[in-house]
Amino acid sequence: MPRRKKVDTSSHLEKELALLYEISTLVQLSPSNKETFEKVLHLIGKVIDFRSASLFLVSLETGKLHEVAKVGRSVELIGFVEFDMGMGFSAWVAKEKRPIVLNNLRKDHNGNHIRSFMSVPMIFKDELIGVINFANDQPGAFSERDMQIVGIIAAETAVTIERMIYEYRLEKKNDELVEINRKLKRAQYKLIELEKKQTATEMAATLNHEINNPLAIIAGNAQFLLMTMKNSSPAIIKRLKAIDKEASAIANITEKFRQLDSLIVEDYVNGDSSKIINLEKSVKAEKVC
Amino acid sequence: MYKKAQYSRLEPPKKVLIVDDEKLSRDVISKTLHRYLGCEVYTASNGDDAFSFLRSNDFDLMIADLVMPGIPGLELIRRVRFTNPDLFVIVVTGNANDNDIVEIKKMGISQIVYKPFKITSFLEMVADALIEKERQNSFA
Numbered sequence: 001m002p003r004r005k006k007v008d009t010s011s012h013l014e015k016e017l018a019l020l021y022e023i024s025t026l027v028q029l030s031p032s033n034k035e036t037f038e039k040v041l042h043l044i045g046k047v048i049d050f051r052s053a054s055l056f057l058v059s060l061e062t063g064k065l066h067e068v069a070k071v072g073r074s075v076e077l078i079g080f081v082e083f084d085m086g087m088g089f090s091a092w093v094a095k096e097k098r099p100i101v102l103n104n105l106r107k108d109h110n111g112n113h114i115r116s117f118m119s120v121p122m123i124f125k126d127e128l129i130g131v132i133n134f135a136n137d138q139p140g141a142f143s144e145r146d147m148q149i150v151g152i153i154a155a156e157t158a159v160t161i162e163r164m165i166y167e168y169r170l171e172k173k174n175d176e177l178v179e180i181n182r183k184l185k186r187a188q189y190k191l192i193e194l195e196k197k198q199t200a201t202e203m204a205a206t207l208n209h210e211i212n213n214p215l216a217i218i219a220g221n222a223q224f225l226l227m228t229m230k231n232s233s234p235a236i237i238k239r240l241k242a243i244d245k246e247a248s249a250i251a252n253i254t255e256k257f258r259q260l261d262s263l264i265v266e267d268y269v270n271g272d273s274s275k276i277i278n279l280e281k282s283v284k285a286e287k288v289c
Numbered sequence: 290m291y292k293k294a295q296y297s298r299l300e301p302p303k304k305v306l307i308v309d310d311e312k313l314s315r316d317v318i319s320k321t322l323h324r325y326l327g328c329e330v331y332t333a334s335n336g337d338d339a340f341s342f343l344r345s346n347d348f349d350l351m352i353a354d355l356v357m358p359g360i361p362g363l364e365l366i367r368r369v370r371f372t373n374p375d376l377f378v379i380v381v382t383g384n385a386n387d388n389d390i391v392e393i394k395k396m397g398i399s400q401i402v403y404k405p406f407k408i409t410s411f412l413e414m415v416a417d418a419l420i421e422k423e424r425q426n427s428f429a
Contacts, residue, residue: 048372205384209356212383213311216404220317223408228324251405258384 016047016149022157032164037069041132045071048136048146050118056090057122057130057161060168063091065131075133077102088129093119097128099280103140116141117156120150124158129165144198197260200277204257213252219247256280303345303419307332307340307399308353308365309381314404318352318381325412326419336360343373343379349422350415355382355389363392370396377422379414381406 015095023043041053050139052072056065065086067074075089085093095098107113122129123257132154134142222243229236264281267274296372309315313332319330329347333339337359343351351369355362362380369376379400380393393401400414 013411061355205386208384212404213314216406217311217313217317219410220321220407222312224317224321227321227408247405255403 002136012047016265019043019047020149020152020156023153027157027160032071032161037157040070041069044134044150044153047227048134049141050136052135054090054162056086056132056133057126058085058094060165065094068130073135075114075117075135075146077105077114085128089117089119090133093121094131095208097121097123097126099151101142101144101147103142112139115139118142118147118150120154122153122158122161124162127162129158129216140180147253163212173234198258204260204277207256208254211250215247215250229271256282263285298325299307299416299423300327301424302327302329303349304329304331305415305419306330306339306342306348306351308334308351308357308362310334310354310357311342315355318423321408321412322415326416329392329416334358336362336365338366339365341367342386345378348373348376348397349419350379352379352381352415355380355385363389366393366396375425377418378417403423 023040026036026039026043030039037055041055044050044053050071052075053069053070054075055069057068058064059066063085073147076090083095085091085094089100095224099118102117103115105115105117107115114135115138118134122132123189131148134146136142222240226240226244229240260282264278265277266278304328305317305319305322307330309318309320309324309332310376311327315332315334319332321371323330325387331348333342335358339351339353340360342348352389353362353365357365357387366378366380369378378398379402380398381402381404382389383404385393385401385403395400402414
């Protein structure tokens with residue numbers, strides 16, 4: 001539990017300085033998480049008498065305050081009133097960017113026993129980082145001095161949180177860059193593949209036109225002669241059939257070029273750097289219905 | 290009733306126009322059609338000559354290449370579809386891309402033959418087309 005304030009001024013100043021050093025070391029060496037913030041609140045309890053305290057931070061996503069750490073019960077006043085940065089008094093302090101102490105609050109019918117309330121904004125380079133609220137069930141619990149002390153601590157903590165936010169944003173930007181880079185590489189790969197395919201398709205079209213026309217004449221004449229010279233010598237028939245067979249073999253290759261869909265390239269010879277297009281794998285899938 | 294007669298001469302002789310810029314290609318097709326189907330074969334080496342022929346003669350069938358000097362094959366077929374809508378057309382090509390195929394089919398032509406082709410299969414296709422044309426004429 002937080003200790004009561006002492007009356008001895010010099011001793012109190014020593015405690016405050018020691019506390020500032022302790023908190024400063026803590027926030028600089030610890031990760032900016034719930035545990036660290038709760039430790040900060042507990043440490044503040046060494047010099048400021050409170051029953052409960054809450055630390056709110058501005059959400060990077062929504063821009064509104066949200067509670068990240070507390071000691072005792074959550075501390076908020078007029079939680080039903082909405083301001084730009086959220087609900088309650090903290091949002092008003094956040095908007096105004098100035099601390100406030102209310103030392104003589106009445107008990108309300110809802111069982112709210114807060115008689116003293118202190119709210120201090122956490123500001124770094126004029127940018128609001130968060131708000132720290134303190135509550136006590138006794139009236140007159142917080143002084144101007146308390147407000148100054150918490151103000152210094154809040155500023156120290158804000159620097160660390162800002163660093164965390166900066167790291168978070170940097171990490172996010174880095175993730176975005178990695179993603180953009182990945183997309184760029186994928187697009188580049190697709191473009192290269194597309195260019196390769198386009199080149200191959202153009203080459204195949206030229207090849208088909210230039211080869212298929214004379215091939216049709218060779219094969220057509222060979223077949224015509226086979227049909228018309230059935231009584232010729234077997235040697236001639238054999239040679240004509242050989243011409244027709246080889247022409248068919250070439251035609252099979254040009255037909256595959258015509259059906260070229262993607263380029264599947266493989267090593268031509270093991271250990272050799274030369275590549276060869278696998279025509280079987282590169283042709284379009286056959287339409288079956 | 291018409292019966293499919295493979296390689297048998299068709300009576301009366303059918304008039305066929307072959308349009309191809311390759312002389313040897315025109316020769317082998319025309320000789321085959323004349324010898325085995327008894328066709329009266331005319332040839333043109335380019336689309337312009339073919340179109341002139343078609344305007345002054347009635348043909349039962351046109352066999353056309355796609356890549357030619359002058360009017361290209363696709364344009365020739367497009368024009369013929371206006372002037373001779375009943376003319377049967379077979380496309381013979383050394384190479385046709387997917388867009389060409391779509392265009393050809395849009396114009397109601399389903400017979401596309403890729404060079405080189407089997408003469409026997411080609412003869413069957415031409416015979417079928419000519420018999421079908423005669424069947425349609427008899428109902429007209």
